[in-house]
Amino acid sequence: MSDQVFVSTHPLVRDKVTRLRNANTQPKEFRELVADLARLMFVEASADLRLSPKNVSTPLAESSGHVVAERIGLFPILRAGLGMADAILQLIPSAQVWHLGLFRDHVSLEPVEYYNKLPSELPLDLAVVLDPMLATGGSASVVVEILMKRRVPRIKFVGLIAAPEGVKKLREEFPSVPLYLAALDSHLNEKGYIVPGLGDAGDRQFAT
Ligand code: PRP
Ligand code: URA
Numbered sequence: 001m002s003d004q005v006f007v008s009t010h011p012l013v014r015d016k017v018t019r020l021r022n023a024n025t026q027p028k029e030f031r032e033l034v035a036d037l038a039r040l041m042f043v044e045a046s047a048d049l050r051l052s053p054k055n056v057s058t059p060l061a062e063s064s065g066h067v068v069a070e071r072i073g074l075f076p077i078l079r080a081g082l083g084m085a086d087a088i089l090q091l092i093p094s095a096q097v098w099h100l101g102l103f104r105d106h107v108s109l110e111p112v113e114y115y116n117k118l119p120s121e122l123p124l125d126l127a128v129v130l131d132p133m134l135a136t137g138g139s140a141s142v143v144v145e146i147l148m149k150r151r152v153p154r155i156k157f158v159g160l161i162a163a164p165e166g167v168k169k170l171r172e173e174f175p176s177v178p179l180y181l182a183a184l185d186s187h188l189n190e191k192g193y194i195v196p197g198l199g200d201a202g203d204r205q206f207a208t
Helices: 011-021 027-045 082-091 136-148 164-173 202-208
Strands: 006-007 051-057 062-066 074-076 100-105 109-114 126-130 156-163 179-186
Touching: 006 074, 011 027, 011 156, 011 179, 011 202, 027 082, 027 126, 027 156, 027 202, 051 202, 074 082, 074 136, 082 126, 100 136, 100 202, 126 136, 136 156, 164 179
Parallel strands: 006 179, 074 100, 074 126, 126 156, 156 179
Antiparallel strands: 051 062, 100 109
16 A cells, blocks of 8 residues: 555454444444544554644753644545534634535535635645545545646545545545545445455445
8 A cells, every 4th residue: 555545454443333333323423433443543644743842831840842744735525524624623613614514425426616705715734635535546646636727736636435436546546645544445346445345434434
């Protein structure tokens, strides 16, 4: 696997992915697992964030420290990316959140864009695209293309479960975009679902 594709082997991630996949996991627990996994994966994806020095006074003494120096944008793909963005915002409350609405046409599996209020310029150092599922890669590819056109200097994708087909597409189209994944599965079935996957991530989060 390329060094631009990080698949977590962390025991907490593996435990939570297993519970997420379970067809008996109900929406409340499913949402909590998505949130936990999003935070765990964002920790990996943000390990190279630039810092600037900052001194603070503790109750006892002066201490030298650091603050995150990068302007970060989170780009959840609706609907399923929403739970990931909320969770990551708890780690980095200063991040901007820009929603992008896409759904897959059930027959063609092509992404259809239905919501995009992005300005033509995005004053960001890093954009993080969030979607629990990377299946054909069509939806993520559209979003990365949108961000590339706005010349965001660094773009990363954070997902939970991916199919090899989606990974291949993103690697070929956008070799500079690293992928952070909680699991890499076997294949897509004839309806474009990830196998073994977890089913429909939007439906399972929002009980639809
Ligand atoms: C799901 C998922 C991704 C997309 C992945 O969304 O959340 O956005 O499919 O598939 P792809 O890699 O083949 O493009 P869906 O279209 O089901 O929309 P929803 O989140 O509104 O349910
Ligand atoms: N979107 C989902 O929610 N699940 C899949 O398996 C593929 C796309």
